[in-house]
Amino acid sequence: MPDDDLKLPLLDQLEEGPWPSFVKDLKEQAKRRPQVGQLLKQLEQSYEDHWDYWRGTAINVPGYGGGVIARYSDLGERFPQVAQFHTIRVIEPPGFVYSTDALRQLCDLSEDYGAGIMQLHGMTGDILMLGYDNEKLMEVSEALMEKGWDLGGSGNGMRTIPCCIGPARCEMACYDTLKLTKYLTDKYIGYLHRPEFPYKYKFKLSGCGNDCANSVSRSDMPVIGTWRDDIxxxxxxxxxxxxxxxxxxxxxxxxxxxxxxxxxxxxxxxxxxxxxxxxxxxxxxxxxxxxxPGRDRGVTMLIGGKRTVRSGEMLASVLVPFQKLESDRDYEEFSAIVERIWDFWGEHGNEHERVGEFIDRIGLGAFLDGAGIVPDPQMVTNPRSNPYIKFEEYAAPRLEGEPHKTANVLEHEPDREEDFEGK
Amino acid sequence: MAIPVEQLADEMYEIIKESAGVKKLKGGDLTKAMVAKYGDEVSRADAKAAIRMLIDSGRCVYGYFGGSSIELPHSEAAENK
Missing domain, CATH: 3.30.70.20 (Alpha-Beta Plaits)
Known part of the structure; x- marks a missing residue:
């Protein structure tokens, strides 16, 4: 039954102006699906009360540790059709390129099992399909997998890997972003489905310094195409x-x-x-x-970008200035670096500590030492501007060739006030 | 001699059961516990396989609050039934 009682004075304001409006779209959808009408009503209530009535929790498809963003409504008695309104993350094709058939498949599944609402794409790059209850969640997951799709990442694991369109459509691409996306997804699918890190770990792949994947500010490990000969x-x-x-x-x-x-x-x-x-x-x-771009092309691997939460926004900085990505061996070298970082961070990282925050805490020197990466002048984020202040005492005093010692990893964050008072 | 994956899974399950309601354990915690007990007889790959066995069999599930922990199956408190 369509919902004829959709009085939404606050949401109506979002229909004004020349821009496309999600409210307008959802109102149309609500004529066919009362569930969407209740979704809009709950949102209207949230705007009125300045309160978010969604409650997150954990629901997993059997065998998976991620891929579902579960949402229960605190207003479930009033809006029973959105009492369970979960979102599924689905791994997108590299470069976000779909056939129309593939899109029809997703749309049909969304209509058949969910609220008929999709988001292309979420901040993680995944396809987001919204509006499933507990039962339909399992059913649509099965249906997706039967058609060759798979659930994306969530929680404290590797996340789904988005990339720019790369050499498929762009003359600037310095490496095959699509191939690397597939390589990493296939190789590390276990890390994507079974979270086992201190916190999330995001790759984003951009084919050149234009960084169309927004990797530097939005991922723990941006991989950006570059060259080392002449333009x-x-x-x-x-x-x-x-x-x-x-x-x-x-x-x-x-x-x-x-x-x-x-x-x-x-x-x-x-x-x-x-x-x-x-x-x-x-x-x-x-x-x-x-x-x-020059002809001798490869990638720069960066580390530590992220948004918000513990340490605020952080831009990634250079970790490996140049890495070829052509032969199988190049790809193996690439993944060996990644795995060493995961091992070290996984062992010493605090709960909910992104790898950038981890480096911030222990120092770049200790991190490089622990991950077995040779220091390089290009890793310096900012050159020292004041020659009278020495930072060596804060940096790991270790360079390649010195005898091995335990990495300078602090068990807890230092109490900064006490630290300063002590000095 | 390597410890069989089934044995590791059983021992991990016991640890999870004992910690239920007291401490949330992650994959790394379970791996460390096994390495502490058996040393070189346990590889990381074996520990991962054991965790996978626990999850795939449904004996344990991944939780989310405060990090992705490995827990006994439970009905969520927030669930509106």
Missing amino acids: QIDQEAVAQFVKENGPDWAVRNVTSRCPTHCIHLSGDRIEIDNRNCVRCMHCINVMHLALA
Whole structure:
């Protein structure tokens, strides 16, 4: 029975303006599904009371430790059709590319078992399918798996891996993001389905420094495509660019915006001091017909990005400046680094401590030592700006070749006030 | 000599049962407990296989609050029935 009594004065405001409105869509959906009408009513109540009436808990599909975001309504007696309103995370295809048939499958399953609401895609990259009760949750999981889909990650494990479209559609891609996504998902599917880390661990893969996967700020281990030889220059295309846009425009919009001022326009030719190039991609983006990433391509592995919770927002910093990703051996080297990090963090990380926070607590030196990674000057997040303050006492005093000692891991976070008072 | 995975699973189950309601145990805790007891006779892979056996058989489930712990199956307190 459609819900004819949908009085939603606060939500109605979200229908105003030129932009698409989820309220408008859900109201349409509510004409066919009373469950969605109750969902809107609960949301209206939440806006009125400034209170969230959802309660999270744990429900797992047998054999899985994640993939379900369970939500029970505190207003279940009033809105019985949303008393259980769970979300399923489904692993998305690399690069978010679907056939229309695949999308129809998902839509049909969502209509048949759930509220007919999907989110493409969640912040984790997963396909989110909303509105299942306990019983339907198990049924739709079976149905998804029969059709070749699988549940995504949640909880304290590896999360589903999103990536940019990569070489499938982008000329900037410096490595095969799609292949690495599949490789990591296949290899570590156990870590995705069976959480066993101190906290979540997210990869995000971007094919170049444009970072279309938002990896630096949103993942524990961003993997970003780069190159280590010279930027490729087609001087004829440069001359054409200068002829079409004028040299002033080229200086104002390309060369003067280089963060390290390593690119110069000389007449109608471009000259680049590649040793000082930081691979920011700006010149290549603007002059994409004339410039291209170098030919010796690979990835930069970073570590420690994340949002919110314990230590606030953190950007990832460089861990491995350059790693080839072409042969099987390259992929094995890549995964060996990942596993060493997981072992060390898994052993010493505190409960609910992301790997970036862990590094923050124990120091980069101790982390590199524990994970067996050779220090490199490019790992420095910020160069020291004050020569009178020495930080060595806070850093792990260990470099490669020194005798092995136990890593400088603190059992508990130091009491900072006491620490300062003591000094 | 390696300890059979079934034996590890049984011993892990006993630890989980004893800790129920007292302490939430994670996969790493169970692995460490087995390594502490048997040393080199237990590999991480065996410990993982034992945990997998516990979960797949339904003897234990993953919990979520305060980290993904391994627990005895239970009906959630928040569940509205």
